[in-house]
Amino acid sequence: MRRKCTEKLLQWKKNPKRKPLVLTGGRQTGKTWLLQEFGEKNYENVIYINLETERPAADFLNSHSDAEEILLFLESYGSKPLHQDKTLLILDNFHHIPDGPAILAAIGLDFPGCHAAAIERGGLASASRHDTGDTEILELFPMDFEEFLWANKEYSLAKEIQKHFQEKSPMGKSLHQRAESQFRLFCCIGGMPAAVCEYRKDKKLLMVPDVQAKILSLMEADIISRAPEGMGYHTRSCFRSAPAQLCKENGKFQYKQVVKGGTAKVYQGPLQWLARYGLLFPSPRKEPGMDIGPGITGKYYFPDTGLAACRLGIPPFLILSGEMYPQARGLREMFLAQCFIQNGYHLSYWTSGNQASVPFLLEKDGEQAAVDFRLSPGEKARNLARYKECGGSGRMYLISTEDFHQKELYDVIPFYAAFCI
Numbered sequence: 001m002r003r004k005c006t007e008k009l010l011q012w013k014k015n016p017k018r019k020p021l022v023l024t025g026g027r028q029t030g031k032t033w034l035l036q037e038f039g040e041k042n043y044e045n046v047i048y049i050n051l052e053t054e055r056p057a058a059d060f061l062n063s064h065s066d067a068e069e070i071l072l073f074l075e076s077y078g079s080k081p082l083h084q085d086k087t088l089l090i091l092d093n094f095h096h097i098p099d100g101p102a103i104l105a106a107i108g109l110d111f112p113g114c115h116a117a118a119i120e121r122g123g124l125a126s127a128s129r130h131d132t133g134d135t136e137i138l139e140l141f142p143m144d145f146e147e148f149l150w151a152n153k154e155y156s157l158a159k160e161i162q163k164h165f166q167e168k169s170p171m172g173k174s175l176h177q178r179a180e181s182q183f184r185l186f187c188c189i190g191g192m193p194a195a196v197c198e199y200r201k202d203k204k205l206l207m208v209p210d211v212q213a214k215i216l217s218l219m220e221a222d223i224i225s226r227a228p229e230g231m232g233y234h235t236r237s238c239f240r241s242a243p244a245q246l247c248k249e250n251g252k253f254q255y256k257q258v259v260k261g262g263t264a265k266v267y268q269g270p271l272q273w274l275a276r277y278g279l280l281f282p283s284p285r286k287e288p289g290m291d292i293g294p295g296i297t298g299k300y301y302f303p304d305t306g307l308a309a310c311r312l313g314i315p316p317f318l319i320l321s322g323e324m325y326p327q328a329r330g331l332r333e334m335f336l337a338q339c340f341i342q343n344g345y346h347l348s349y350w351t352s353g354n355q356a357s358v359p360f361l362l363e364k365d366g367e368q369a370a371v372d373f374r375l376s377p378g379e380k381a382r383n384l385a386r387y388k389e390c391g392g393s394g395r396m397y398l399i400s401t402e403d404f405h406q407k408e409l410y411d412v413i414p415f416y417a418a419f420c421i
Contacts, residue, residue: 001193002150003030005140009038012136013115020104021117022094024126025140026278026303027222028215030193031119032092034140039088043115047078052093061097067106071114084113094118095126105134121222123278139278141342142191142304145183145335146419151196154182165420168411170403176414180322180401183416187331188316190306191338205316212310219279227273234258235270242280242300243308247330251359252285253300271300279303281341286348286361299349299359301337308334324375332415333359336373336399339418345369356386362421368394369421372410377402384410397421 005023012018023031039046051058060073074089075082082089094100100118107116118135120126127137143151149158157179164171171179189195189208198211220236227235241258245251253271255262274280284298302308308331309319318325337360340347345362350370360371370392372383377400384396388409396410405412413421 001030001143001147001196003034003140003143003147005034005138006038008138009035010042012138013042018112018115019134019136020108020114022104022120022126022130022135022137023117023140024120024122024137024278026123026142027121027219028192028194029140029142031121031140033193035088035090035117035119039090043086043088045080045083045087046090047074047080047082047087048090048092049074049078050092051096058096061103062099065099065102065106067103067110070103071107071111082114085115087115089114089116090119091116092119093121095120095122095129101130101132101135104130105132108134121277123276125276125278128276142338143193143196144191144339144342144419145186145416148186148189148191148196149182151200152182157182161417162420164404165413165417168404168406170405171414172403176403179414179416183414184320184322187305187335188309188319190304190309192304192306195306208306208316209310212306216307216311223274223279226277227270231270231273234266235273238267238270239274239279240311242274243302243311243327243330243334246299246301246334247312247327251299251330251333253298275300281337281347283337283347283349283360286350301334301341301347303338305331305335305338329375332373332375335415336360336371336418340371340421343419343421350387350392352386352390356383358383358387358392369397370394371397371399371421373399373415375401 012021023035025031036048049057057077061070064070071082081087104118107114123139130137146158160171160175161179188205189199192215194215195208195211198208199205223236223239224232237258245253245257255264255267258267275282281301282298312327314327337347340360340362345364348361349359350361351357358370358372362369362371370384370387372381374381381398384398398410398412399415399418400412402412403414
């Protein structure tokens with residue numbers, strides 16, 4: 001399956017000043033598959049070592065720090081030559097090596113021609129572990145909607161969506177309905193590669209929920225084993241609670257909704273841990289002059305719509321029907337959050353008392369955008385106007401089930417085109 005991250009890997013390979021690469025991301029997002037396929041297509045040799053299962057290699061790395069000794073060992077262990085520019089060295093589950101950042105830095109410094117890549121689970125936590133400037137960090141998310149279209153061989157449809165987004169011109173009834181159908185299918189399946197592959201086998205959904213349930217079980221097992229001592233079960237409870245909490249009226253995460261009587265003292269730490277490890281995406285409330293601190297709660301988004309639909313127990317036929325169901329607003333808001341996170345935006349939201357709210361204030365590279373959404377053309381759309389009256393600025397979009405068109409204040413964009421923003 002084609003992944004956008006491959007283009008970044010090619011740029012890394014071609015860069016004569018490349019640094020060792022760290023590929024981070026959640027469990028089952030396709031990190032190992034991506035690097036192995038990239039290596040097979042672009043190198044003569046690939047040395048792949050899984051440091052979770054291959055204990056001799058892990059023990060050696062945990063007891064040695066000299067780059068020359070380490071590379072000599074890995075070359076012998078992998079039984080393949082480490083030729084400059086011809087061999088890709090992949091060290092999977094690199095988080096099992098406490099001094100991993102120092103080892104990668106030494107390899108990059110002493111052997112700049114070596115193409116070394118490490119794979120870690122952990123989002124921001126893994127990134128901060130390597131945040132010394134001695135490595136290059138890429139984060140892999142679940143497949144976005146455009147990658148999902150590629151996987152289903154809808155290449156022309158993906159191009160049409162991009163084209164009409166740029167031109168702000170309607171897709172037309174036939175293309176719009178086709179894109180809407182694929183979008184609803186994506187909300188059922190999500191972007192986890194294993195779930196997408198299961199659907200692609202026979203173009204059937206019957207076994208997809210089983211695959212999603214297994215992925216959720218693996219993620220929860222990771223939470224129990226990796227969360228700080230004494231926090232495992234509380235952290236898992238926060239993770240399980242997040243999708244349903246977003247589907248409440250205001251969507252704000254509340255500790256008392258995790259368990260009756262839940263407090264910040266018990267659940268604030270677990271919630272922050274989930275955000276650091278990329279298992280939930282945080283979005284704080286933002287107001288002019290308001291300092292967003294780490295202790296301030298807000299909304300928390302699940303990393304994948306398919307996993308969220310499975311956790312919420314939404315039957316696929318309800319999503320495919322196009323009819324509204326109780327969790328529809330929450331699930332579509334999750335979809336939008338995932339699109340924006342994958343495109344590199346920082347999330348926050350805005351409210352003006354009980355008068356108006358904008359679910360997404362996006363920030364990236366000094367640019368800002370405000371995004372609202374509605375589930376049907378009949379819903380009133382006054383939030384963006386109120387936001388502007390209160391001093392809001394930047395580009396404005398209203399995400400809708402309608403085709404592309406423009407209003408005086410904002411652009412109306414179909415849900416399926418959110419990956420273009």
